[in-house]
Amino acid sequence: MPSSQTELAVLAVLSIRPATGYAIRATLAERLTGFWSESFGQIYPAISRLQAAGLVVADDGARSGSVVLSLTDTGRDHLLDLLRTPPVPARPRNGTLLRLFFGQVQGPEACAALVAGARQRAEDQLAELAAVRVAVEAERADGGIDDDQACYQLMTVSAGEHSARAALAWADETLAGLTRLTERTRARTSR
Amino acid sequence: MPSSQTELAVLAVLSIRPATGYAIRATLAERLTGFWSESFGQIYPAISRLQAAGLVVADDGARSGSVVLSLTDTGRDHLLDLLRTPPVPARPRNGTLLRLFFGQVQGPEACAALVAGARQRAEDQLAELAAVRVAVEAERADGGIDDDQACYQLMTVSAGEHSARAALAWADETLAGLTRLTERTRARTSR
DNA sequence: ACTTACATGTAACGAGTTACATGATTGC
DNA sequence: GCAATCATGTAACTCGTTACATGTAAGT
Numbered sequence: 001m002p003s004s005q006t007e008l009a010v011l012a013v014l015s016i017r018p019a020t021g022y023a024i025r026a027t028l029a030e031r032l033t034g035f036w037s038e039s040f041g042q043i044y045p046a047i048s049r050l051q052a053a054g055l056v057v058a059d060d061g062a063r064s065g066s067v068v069l070s071l072t073d074t075g076r077d078h079l080l081d082l083l084r085t086p087p088v089p090a091r092p093r094n095g096t097l098l099r100l101f102f103g104q105v106q107g108p109e110a111c112a113a114l115v116a117g118a119r120q121r122a123e124d125q126l127a128e129l130a131a132v133r134v135a136v137e138a139e140r141a142d143g144g145i146d147d148d149q150a151c152y153q154l155m156t157v158s159a160g161e162h163s164a165r166a167a168l169a170w171a172d173e174t175l176a177g178l179t180r181l182t183e184r185t186r187a188r189t190s191r
Numbered sequence: 192m193p194s195s196q197t198e199l200a201v202l203a204v205l206s207i208r209p210a211t212g213y214a215i216r217a218t219l220a221e222r223l224t225g226f227w228s229e230s231f232g233q234i235y236p237a238i239s240r241l242q243a244a245g246l247v248v249a250d251d252g253a254r255s256g257s258v259v260l261s262l263t264d265t266g267r268d269h270l271l272d273l274l275r276t277p278p279v280p281a282r283p284r285n286g287t288l289l290r291l292f293f294g295q296v297q298g299p300e301a302c303a304a305l306v307a308g309a310r311q312r313a314e315d316q317l318a319e320l321a322a323v324r325v326a327v328e329a330e331r332a333d334g335g336i337d338d339d340q341a342c343y344q345l346m347t348v349s350a351g352e353h354s355a356r357a358a359l360a361w362a363d364e365t366l367a368g369l370t371r372l373t374e375r376t377r378a379r380t381s382r
Numbered sequence: 383a384c385t386t387a388c389a390t391g392t393a394a395c396g397a398g399t400t401a402c403a404t405g406a407t408t409g410c
Numbered sequence: 411g412c413a414a415t416c417a418t419g420t421a422a423c424t425c426g427t428t429a430c431a432t433g434t435a436a437g438t
Contacts (some may be wrong), residue, residue, distance in 0.1 A: 005284070005286070008289070009289060011358040012289065012292070012293040012296070013293075015293055015295075015296050016293075021207070031292070032288070032289065032292060034283055035283045035284070035285035035288045035289070036283060036284060036285065036288070036289055037282050037284065039285055042296075067288070073194060075221040079296060080297065081298060083290055083296060083297050083301075084297070084301070086286075087286025087287045087305075088284075088286055089283050090281075090283075090285065090286070091228050091284075092225055092226050092227060092228055092281075093196070093226070093227060093228065093276025093281050093332070094226035094227065094278075094281065095196070095277075095279055095280075095281070096278045097223070097226045097227070097350055098199070098223065098226070098227055098278070099198060099274055099278060100204065100343055100346055100347050100350075101203070101222070101223060101343060101344055101347045102204075102206055102207075102274070102343070103339075103343035103346070104206075104337075104340050104343055105203070105206050105267075105271065105274060105337050106271065106274050106275070107316075110274075110275070111343070114247045117277070146295075148294075148295050148372065148375075148376075149295050151372060152291055152292060152293070152294035152295060152302070152369070153292055155291055155294070155365050155368060155369075156288045156291050156292045157289055158361060158364065158365065159291075159358075159361050159365070161352065162357040162358070162360060163357050163358070163361075165357065166353040166354050166356065166357035167350075167353070167354070169353060170349060170350050170353040170354075173349065174346050174349065174350070177342070177346060178346075181339065181342060184288060184339075185339075
């Protein structure tokens with residue numbers, strides 16, 4: 001059985017409450033912003049496999065044609081097993097840093113644009129995370145999740161915030177360094 | 192032509208100096224630690240394509256059977272084009288944060304172990320980055336790379352350091368939060 | 383009526399890893 | 411002589427995205 005990662009994510013979302021495939025993906029996209037993603041092309045085949053294995057069951061939803069999925073007891077056991085497996089290390093591929101590493105080919109101005117882009121993305125991420133924070137608090141307030149669940153979710157938001165603030169600080173530091181490089185290059189070419 | 196990413200990386204390494212496929216991969220693995228990776232299964236097919244397109248040329252290496260590749264002028268032009276394309280955003284998949292987000296299923300102790308693991312990886316990364324810093328300085332000292340090249344490379348090292356220090360700070364903060372959660376859980380169950 | 387969001391699914395493609403197969407050179 | 415490192419390459423497999431096809435329901 002392939003891709004225990006997607007299946008883990010699906011089972012995990014269903015551990016909070018029953019949901020349609022569409023809603024599972026929405027939860028993943030909205031709440032785990034910046035550290036998880038699933039496409040429909042992954043979600044639906046995964047759901048079929050989980051149903052076949054008896055880990056989730058389908059009830060008909062309010063909307064015709066929509067299928068609300070719930071975790072079975074076996075499904076919860078399996079989820080626990082999957083959660084206990086060590087996280088698979090993501091293969092790192094940072095296009096910005098690759099370009100910066102070979103910055104001399106493009107020169108300092110192009111690199112500054114690159115870093116400025118990274119800085120902007122970090123700021124956008126902070127704004128998004130602030131929105132997630134509000135959404136989690138709201139869901140706790142109206143009883144959608146309990147205090148402990150909110151606590152865990154906010155810990156992941158905090159991880160994103162730490163990371164984004166670090167990216168911001170690095171970008172500012174690096175932008176300053178690139179300005180110095182630009183001046184040095186100017187001095188060399190005018191000499 | 193597929194995977195401009197791998198080709199970009201190969202061309203970029205060759206912009207520093209000619210190298211064998213094996214050495215290209217070693218450079219990527221050693222110097223771009225933590226933010227890039229290539230496997231032989233990617234590198235060699237990419238090299239074949241680049242040769243066919245006339246972007247790199249092969250000279251026989253010192254060792255029989257080894258092939259030293261150099262960038263052609265067309266290759267350098269193409270590298271510039273590729274460097275100018277915006278970096279493709281990496282699909283985010285953080286297994287640790289996914290597990291933590293649904294931490295209630297496993298409980299605070301298991302989550303603490305998870306976060307402790309992340310903390311350890313951040314510390315390992317800092318040690319590796321310190322080693323890269325030393326290696327870059329050494330290569331600058333013996334003329335393998337010039338001052339500007341060293342400068343760009345150290346900027347990427349700094350990015351890793353900022354990120355790792357952020358991970359460390361987050362892990363400590365979160366570990367403290369999980370301790371409080373554990374105590375709360377104890378209080379609830381003993382009640 | 384029309385647009386937007388909800389909802390499900392598949393097929394083709396692209397990208398990447400792992401495992402395997404093979405062999406040369408260097409240092410001990 | 412033997413182990414480690416250097417070196418090249420391929421095939422099978424997994425994973426994941428994108429684009430497409432299809433239809434319902436709710437709001438304006």
